[in-house]
Every structure is written in structure tokens, then in C-alpha cells.
Amino acid sequence: MKNPAIRKLGLDVIKEAPWGTHLCFFYDSINDYLDIIKPYIKAGLENNEFCVWIISKDLEKEKAFEILQTAIPTLDCYQRKKQIEILSHSEYYLNNGRFDGEAVITNWENKLDNARSAGFDGLRVEGDISWVGTNRWKLFKDYEFELGNVIFNNKILAICSYPLKKIGAREIIDVIENHHFALIRRNEKWIYAKSFVDMMDKLLDIQNHIKGENIELIKQGIVQNTLFNVSSHEIKTPLSSIKGYTQMLIKEQFGTINEQQKEVLEILKRNTDYLNHLINNYLNLVQLQTGTMKFIVEKIPIKSLIKDTMDIMSPLADSKKVKIDVRLADGLPPLSIDVDKINQVLINIIGNAIKFSPEGASININVKKKNEYILFEIQDFGLGIPKNEHEKIFGMFFQSESIRDKNIKGSGLGLPISKAIVEAHGGQIWVDSKIGKGSKFSFTLPIKSVKARKINLIKGLLE
Numbered sequence: 139m140k141n142p143a144i145r146k147l148g149l150d151v152i153k154e155a156p157w158g159t160h161l162c163f164f165y166d167s168i169n170d171y172l173d174i175i176k177p178y179i180k181a182g183l184e185n186n187e188f189c190v191w192i193i194s195k196d197l198e199k200e201k202a203f204e205i206l207q208t209a210i211p212t213l214d215c216y217q218r219k220k221q222i223e224i225l226s227h228s229e230y231y232l233n234n235g236r237f238d239g240e241a242v243i244t245n246w247e248n249k250l251d252n253a254r255s256a257g258f259d260g261l262r263v264e265g266d267i268s269w270v271g272t273n274r275w276k277l278f279k280d281y282e283f284e285l286g287n288v289i290f291n292n293k294i295l296a297i298c299s300y301p302l303k304k305i306g307a308r309e310i311i312d313v314i315e316n317h318h319f320a321l322i323r324r325n326e327k328w329i330y331a332k333s334f335v336d337m338m339d340k341l342l343d344i345q346n347h348i349k350g351e352n353i354e355l356i357k358q359g360i361v362q363n364t365l366f367n368v369s370s371h372e373i374k375t376p377l378s379s380i381k382g383y384t385q386m387l388i389k390e391q392f393g394t395i396n397e398q399q400k401e402v403l404e405i406l407k408r409n410t411d412y413l414n415h416l417i418n419n420y421l422n423l424v425q426l427q428t429g430t431m432k433f434i435v436e437k438i439p440i441k442s443l444i445k446d447t448m449d450i451m452s453p454l455a456d457s458k459k460v461k462i463d464v465r466l467a468d469g470l471p472p473l474s475i476d477v478d479k480i481n482q483v484l485i486n487i488i489g490n491a492i493k494f495s496p497e498g499a500s501i502n503i504n505v506k507k508k509n510e511y512i513l514f515e516i517q518d519f520g521l522g523i524p525k526n527e528h529e530k531i532f533g534m535f536f537q538s539e540s541i542r543d544k545n546i547k548g549s550g551l552g553l554p555i556s557k558a559i560v561e562a563h564g565g566q567i568w569v570d571s572k573i574g575k576g577s578k579f580s581f582t583l584p585i586k587s588v589k590a591r592k593i594n595l596i597k598g599l600l601e
Contacts, residue, residue: 143391145260145295148181149174151321151328156386157260158290162298162313163321163328168196170323171299175264176209178297179222182262183210187295188253189222192230192265194299199224221258227269237274239281243288250292260293268301275309282316380410408453433476433562435587440470440505440512443477447484454489459498462488467506474587479559484514486552487579491518494577511565511582519576528569532557556581563587 143156152161165171171194182189193202202224207213216222230245231237250261270278282298289296300313314320321328384407386392388400395403444464455462473480491501495518502517523531532553560567564584571577 143386145187145262146181146185147295148177148179149321149328152319155295155319156391157293157295159319160286160289160296160298160317161319161321162300162317164300164302164310164313165323166302168194171266171301172205173323174297174299174321174328176206178264179206179262180210182295183213183216183221186257186259187221187262188249188256188258188260189262190230190249190264191222191224192227192263193224194266194301195227195268199226220256227266230265231269237277237281239277239284242281243285246285246294247288247292250294254293260295263294263296264299265296266299266301268299268304275312279312279316282313286316286318380406384410404453404457408457411450411454433479435474435476437472437474438477439472441466443473443475443480443484444503444505446477447481447488450481450485451488451492455492455501458492458495460492460495461500462503463500464503465505467504470505470507470512471585473512473583473585475563475583476559480563480583483556483559483581484516486556487516487581490552491516491520491577491579494518494520496520507585508582510586511584513580513582515578515580517576517578522573522575523569523571523577524573525571528571531569532567 144154145157147153147155155161163174165174175191179189179191191202191206193199203213206224210216213222228235231242233241246261246263253261267278285296288294298313298317300310305313323329384403387395388403388407444466448462448464451462488501488503495501499519501519502515504513504515504517506513557567560581560583564587565582567579567581569577569579
């Protein structure tokens, strides 16, 4: 039975792709441009998808319709069914000559909702970027990054087309980083490149660089321009692609796999989650240092907060046969917090507890009310930390003597970032630990939310 999540693209170079795929292609001539457009739109119409074609700046709508009709003789029928829109860039991307990426993304989401309501399977998009000049490039690059996240979680296929005569090498790199696949014509044939090929090596290079010479750069504030830009645009987007396709393989959406293959894919997924966790720490580091971290406060039941965290951490615990026992006191009130930030704190601490616990060990998580605060306690029974290091472990890049000779890897960022986030919420964090007995990390959050204060993490921890 055909998997409905896999869609025919109509292209010789990539015949099928799952919903959520974001592609791009580079073209030299209008013939190259139409060589992709015509079969791509035709396949979408034949597969009951609502199609939107935002045409090249050099093409008139009437001419575009005529060209498309030569490839799709029944185009009139699809138009009567209101299954296709052909738009100019100014009609869709611009509002009184101004580009607003958030508004355009909202419009895509609305078009998807309308398409589904009308009985179509999903949304197929082609947008040409010949109208984007250097003055709008950064805005559009950021929009493409956010659009990729929206597409990934929805029944949308999107191809963006870029004329080579209007973009340079730097822009080409930006484009490839924001798309799952990039197509280009070479020797009269279309070929494609996967954008995530060398991203893991780049991440390791960044991590090693930070641990060494870059401490001085962090003190000077220079790292905000290098680390933040490289991490967010060169790593996070392709990493989402890796994770998404790995999950689809595990769920056998591309065909049956055996147990050994599934085990390998599970390992790949865990390592992808770990890399994503490292990236989030790096991004948090820069935002805290520059005072640009935003706190979006919402009310959440503590049970839901813990469940969200355990959904992420359970596979890692299972891989080491570590049992996590969660105990929530009765009658706990909801918390008004930045859920993503506190979730990151829990992931940092529980992740450390799993990492430093022997196989088959237990971890206890206790949550209870203490005066006007909620107290979180994470107890492991692993290596433990010497008493003279209890304060130092909240410092940047610090690694305890108890693990240096045990080949346990860590970035040295999770605990200082967790400390900064907890304190920004008006809470405190500390550790009780004994060598060979394990560690108990505790932190408090006020029941009544307080306005998050700005923190210069680097200045406070490196002086």
C-alpha cells in the first residue's frame, strides 16, 4: 500500500519526498527554471494537492499560464476546481513594497488550512526569489530558516528557485543551509546535494575551538557574531532534517527494516538529539551573554512539564538501562515560566545524571512545594563530585576531576546555563554530592512568577 506521507515530486533527480520537505534549485536560464516547475506542479495537481506558483520576476502571469498549459493540457479543469494559484512576487511576498516574513509564513499556514478544508491532501509551493536584492537578503534568509521549521511539521512541499546571475557564493551557502536538498544543473543533468553532509564535523570543530582560544573572545563579546550565526544557520536546520528522516526510517515509512538496522537508527537518533542539545546550549550561551535572551512566560502544570522532559530523556535512559523514578507531591500548583528554558534546565541536569550513572542504576526525581517555591530534586547514584568543586561546576567549561580520566565527554556549558536560567526566573540552584555516592542537584522556582532579569553570564563566570 502506498504511504500517503510520501509524495511524487515529478522530478527525475528526486522522484519522491515526504511531506515537510523543503528544497531549492539554482538555474541559469528560464528553460532550466521551467524544466523543474512544469513537472513539479503537474505532479502536485495529479496528486490532489493545492498548488501555489509564485513566478519569476521576469515572467508575466499570462505567459506563465500558457507555458504551464503546454505541460498540463487539463490545466483549465484544475483552475475551475480552484486547485492552483499563479501569483507574482509582489502579490504574495510584499505588502506595499515591504517584506514581512512572519506575515508570509502566517499566509502559508492559512493556505494549508484552506486547502485541507477544501478536500486537498496538502499544499505544494514553488516560490522564485529573483526579486530579493541585497537589501532584503538577511530578512529573507531568516524567513527561509523559520519557514523550514513550519514546513517540517506540516503537509507542505516547497521548492524555492534562485537565479545564479543574481546571487553570489555567500548567498548560495546561505540557501543550501536552509534547505533539505539543493538542485543544480551540471553537464545537462540535474544533480542534488544534501545540505547536512559535513555539519556534524563543523559542530565538533566549534566545540573544540570554544574550549580553547575562544574564552578570550567570549570575554570581549566577539563570539556573538561567530558562534550564534554559525550554530543556528549551519547546524540546526540540517540537524532537523537528519532527525526527521531518521524517525521516518524507524517508523518504516520507507519500507521494512530489520532489528539490527532499527538499533543503528535508534543510536543515530539519540546522537542527533544530543547534538541538538549541545546546539541549544551554545545558542543560550550567546543570548545570555549579549542580553538578548527572551523569556516567554506561560502557565503549565508541573506534571505536563515533567512529562515533556521525560519524553525526551527516556530513550537515553533506556539505552543505559537506567531507571528513572519520578515522584510528584500532591496538590502542586501550576508554574508560570518559560517552558522551553526550564525544560532545557531539566534536560541538562537529568542528562548529566544519566551520563554519570553506571549501567542499570537508578535516578530519583522529586518535585514538591517548599514555602513559596517549587523544589526540584534530581538524585543520581553515580560518580559523585568532590566537595571543593561544588561551586566550580557551575563555571564555564569546568570539568570535574572525578570524570577527567574516565573518557566522559561534556561541553561544560549545561550547568552554568541552567544556573543563569533558574536565577533569571527568581530561583536558586545547588548541588549536594559525595565521591562514589552520587549527586543530588536541586533548584527552586517561585510559584508566583517574577519578571526575568537580564544576566551577563560570561562576565559573572569568567572574571
